[in-house]
Amino acid sequence: MRYVDVLKLSQSDARPRRSATGIATMAGVLIAVLLVGCAREESVVGLELELLVEQQDTFLGRLVRTSGTVRMHDSPRHFWLEDDARNRVGLVPAQSVEAWLGEEVEIVGRFGFAADTGRTIQVQQVRRQDHGDEEHENIEREIDGHEVGEQR
DSSP: OOOOGOOOOOOOOOOOOOOOHHHHHHHHHHHHHHHHHHHOOOEEEEEHHHHHTTTHHTTTTTTEEEEEEEEETTTEEEEEEEEETTEEEEEEGGTGGGGGOOOOOEEEEEEEETTTTTTEEEEEEEEEOOOOOOOOOEEEEEEEEEEEEEEE
8 A cells, every 4th residue: 555645745746726716706606596596586376265275284485376255354353365165364464455355356475374373375466356348447556565466
């Protein structure tokens, strides 16, 4: 077996070292790639309210689109989306949907669940369900910093 004294190795025998500039360049490229990946728009999952209720763990934290009728209870004041089968998901913030009470709407928002509050959608968009060829005006509004297209 041949032993080599590390101190006696010449530059040509030593393993090439990466310069600090090279490492910084690689780190910069990696950060740029990650930022571009994060900047992509998140896709919205469209689904029936029944499926959202039945498979809530599948959709936790996801951006969802679903529809139903906006309902409210006064004590304490809260709003929810309900379908004909009485599947329900809470809607927050209240001011995002209070004008739509009793209306059939399509909601886009972030789905969540907590033991103390139940299922909720953090509302980003509200749109009235279109039934036929009715004329309606578009109203643009912001909910928590998100531009919202509503149809009335």
